[in-house]
Amino acid sequence: MKDVFDSTELEKLTRQFDPAIIKDFLDRMDPDYFLQFPTRTVAEHVALANVLTPDNPCALLVQPATDLGRYRLTVVAYDYFAEFATICGLLSAYGFDIREALVFTYHEDPVPPAKSLRHVRAPKWPIRRPRQRPGLSRRKVVDVFQVQLFPGTVFEAASEQALSRDLTDMIRLLETRNLQEVRHRVNRKLVETLGRRTTAASALVHPVEILFNNTRSAYDTVVDIRGTDSPAFLYAFTNALAMRGLYLSKAMIDGDGVRVHNRFFVRDRHGKKIVSTQEQQELSVAAALIKEFTHFLTWAPDPGMALNHFSHFLDQLLEHRLSKKQITWLTQKDSLTNLARLFGTSDFLWEDFLRRQYVNLLPIVETFHQPQARYSKTALAKALASRLGKNRSPEKRKTILNQFKDQELFRIDMHHILNETSLPSFSESLTTLAEVILAQALVEAQAVVNRQHPPPFTLKRSPLPFSICGLGKLGGRELGYASDIELLFVYGTIASGRPDPVIGEYYERLVQEFLHWIEAKQEGIFQVDIRLRPHGEKGMLANSFDDVKRYYRTGGGAAPFERQALIKLRYLAGDAELGRRIERYRDEFVYSRTPWPLDTALHLRRRQIRELVPGGAIHVKYSPGGLIDVEYAAQYLQIQHGHRDASLHTPNTLDALEALQATKVLSRHDATILTADYLFLRKVIDGLRIVRGNAKDLVLPDSGSDDMTYLARRLGYITDVWKEGAETFERELEQRMKRTHAIFVKLFRKKPSGKRKRRLPD
Secondary structure, eight states: OOOOOHHHHHHHHHTOOOOOHHHHHHHBTTTTTHHHHHHHHHHHHHHHHHHHHHOOOOOEEHHHHSSSSSEEEEEEEETTTTTHHHHHHHHHTTTEEEEEEEEEEEEESSOOOOGGGSSSSOOOOOSOOOOOOOOTTSSSEEEEEEEEOHHHHHHHHHHHHHHHHHHHHHHHHHHTTTTTHHHHHHHHHHHHHHHHHHHHHTTTOOOOOEEEEEEOOSEEEEEEEEEOOTTTTTHHHHHHHHTTEEEEEEEEEEESEEEEEEEEEEETTTSSOOOOHHHHHHHHHHHHHHHHHHTTTOOSSSHHHHHHHHHHHHHHHTTTOOOHHHHHHSSSHHHHHHHHHHHHHOOOOOOOTTTTTTHHHHHHHHHTTTTOOOHHHHHHHHHHHHHHHOOOOHHHHHHHHHHHHHHHHHHHHHHHHHHTHHHHHHHHHHHHHHHHHHHHHHHHHHHHTTTTTHHHHHBBBBBBOOOEEEEEEHTTTTOOTTEEEEEEEOOOOOSOOOOOHHHHHHHHHHHHHHHOOOOOOOOTTTTOOOTSSSTTGGSSSSHHHHHHHHSSSSTTOOOOHHHHHHHOEEEEEEHHHHHHHHHHHHHHHHHHSSSSHHHHHHHHHHHHHHHHHHOOOOBBBSSSTTTHHHHHHHHHHHHHTTTTTTTGGGGGGGHHHHHHHHTOOOOOOHHOOOHHHHHHHHHHHHHHHHHOOOOOOBBBBTTTTTHHHHHHHHTTTTOOSHHHHHHHHHHHHHHHHHHHHHHHHHHOOOOOTTSOOOOOOO
16 A cells, blocks of 8 residues: 655655745645655655756656666656657657656646545645745646666666756757657657667557546546557657647556556647547547557658658548548558658658648558559650640649649659669659650640731741750759759741741740749749750740751850750750751751860869859769769760760760760770769759759758758668768768769860870770
């Protein structure tokens, strides 16, 4: 039988403490608290409460038990929302298996003794109440845990100090209502700990029984939870309750390492009981799923992000009533594993795709194990035509076109992330989709413009040809995540006898209308870029083929870098014959014997390093050894040697490196390194773009930062100690960039005068 609480004895044990603190503690503590703890234990809690201040919001007492590896941990702290879940998460992160727990919080106001406490002697306190200390009126919480260390875990004096610091830091963050940051940090610590335990990654999904009772307590809904115990079960479930907006006022936890029985006293976000049957059912489903999902966070690059996105994902699904099939699917191990990978990848990915396309996400993730569907251009065009149907409204057709684009981009991106498809395969799928969308947008734009402005005709009364060409990554069939869509618009030689300005005006309208049909976020995915046209942003949107030839010729207006950029030109849509003529002229101009100023190109490369790379940072594209060194190395050599061998006339970087090796311009050694490093750097760039949502910010995170750790995990550097994985990634990146830049310098260093340039040996 437990000792009966005695206020006289407590007064003796606590006479050195502030009487106001003691009175506040006894007056406002839940009456059931005094039935659970003997007087000496209450005195310990009062002593901990006595040291709390706004600067010191938490006190920890660690008491080893007689059994090896068992402890009683007591936390007395100011009370904040989601605090119990936070404490449970930190204890699990430090290697503690929580077997039992008792949680009690202050009531808002002093409460009369419960009937069950009528045998407890009323405390006698001085009539004069001392001046209140700062923080005296704050709500406090007493959490007492009986814990067992996981096998192989050590908890020493340094560990105790670190745990105390972490608890204090987390509670300070809770005070500022920075719950997202708290959850992020706790998950970061916890998941790395669980990742070293094989039971976490292979945890089986077990059913959880949840019962609600609104008669046991006058103020709270009592939630009884029974289930199979697993690492961090208590954290997972209390975190799930907190994520659903439930406030925990009291808890009794009982577990034996196999089964757990938890009783929580909770209120909703408005401080009321949970009485709605539908709300209870939704809470049961969501809490159980979040609890299970927590055990799959080891698969997430960023676990805090994954858990937050998963909760929002459930919000959306529950609004539309989850079917039994969906619930069954969501409780499968493979489903939760892959949702963790997706939801922990990027905030941008969530905001731009996952949140908006949550309905499409389920069937895509369900088939993650299947090979990526590489639809042909014909199949995609047919599917788009079917979707457009017989709709006549331009606005409706525009909406359908962009919805189709976004859904297909979503499908391709999700399969790439889940299946880790190769870059060439990923790029091919994105490029094919882009070509279909651009071709259809041109058809739609022509239909709109032609209603008000008759199209130009040749003297033979056939429509004047018009073509769209791709440049950059699109022209090279090298699109990646968030790549720009770089375009050049060209119309045929004027032969109708009509004034040039009239024809030029028509094509200006056509291009303007065409651009109106492609919707994309600024600097985001599928952003059309037309700055590489003749005369740049000062030039016309569309140019006649004659104007193009006048600009791109020896003595024309094109700068040396524009001749280099034209390597990537490729016909995409519109008149195929005109497109082929443009490509032939590209080869005549780019690969002519006209000298190309390498010194000017190398000077531009040095300026990029000097002006585009922040001091002390690593830019994956522009730093020495970055992606540009590989691309420029191939392009410089193509221009220098392309007049001798037509096999070098390719807009694709990987094809160019292969052709340069085959023609002995590059050694096998150099070509192999440049190819491997190109694929590696593209993977890193895609990883950064997925996180940041644009094609511009390609500066690596700071070394040793959490962002660097999460980037490394996204790129597959999964290790038990996350820091080691990030360090491995950083070392490999540094080595690759160093050797790539060394090859670039070797290939294009100035040769001694008077010596003939020799081919590199194979």
